[in-house]
Amino acid sequence: MTGPAPSADPILELRGVNKTFGVVHVLHDVDFCVYPGQVTALVGDNGAGKSTLVKAIAGIHPIDTGTYLFEGRPVTVHGPxxxxxxxxxxxxxxxxLCDNLDIVENMFLGRELTSRGLLDEARMETMTRDALTSLSVRTVKSVRQPVSSLSGGQRQTVAIAKSVLWNSKVVLLDEPTAALGVAQTRQVIDLVRRLADQGVGVVLISHNMVDVFEVADRICALYLGRVAADVKASEVSHGQIVELITAGRSGGLGLAPAQAAESM
Structure with missing residues (x-):
């Protein structure tokens, strides 16, 4: 992969995280790291715990036990x-995104800039153009286009640009290429790579193994709430990741046999 050399230290890290809902133990001692300048793919079957893990990172679900670290410091988060x-x-x-609003209005929704008590439209337009330009986005004709007029790929582009407008250090993307055509998928995958090349830590949640192997630096495979493996994408095959997702093991890689059986 191109781009700046990634830091040896994760920018975001979860250690030994557990999460239960009533009697259902959803996350079991999960360790998860996100590195600046890298794309980490989070993969797993339905019910593996991906959504719960993402919502724990996002502050929607408080973790029961474990440690949440950001830039090497333990933090306690109480909400998004x-x-x-x-x-x-x-x-x-x-x-x-709100279909009835234009791109600028969506980018600053809830975070509008004002000057002397009035909306600072000129500054918001400039910042929107700069955010799109920084990601080499050329498919949007005008930042004043209503979102309802955009294609699926363009909408995804606006949502990603919105996430980096505020100098984000970590961006989590939930199935960004779902329901997109081939050309639009290509645009989004290129955008994900450019995002990481700017030094952002990117988490890609996806069922599409082609996308995963094209853009990911690392792959974290969840199996029934446990991390089956967290490996460099270059060191595993498509078949191995599928086996990790479906069985928790692939040859000598993955959960111990007893642990994989216990999870079933």
Missing amino acids: NEVSALGVEVVYQDLA
């Missing part, structure tokens, strides 16, 4: 606003 203040943004699959 505190996580955003750290520099962590999440782009969910539904994108949370």
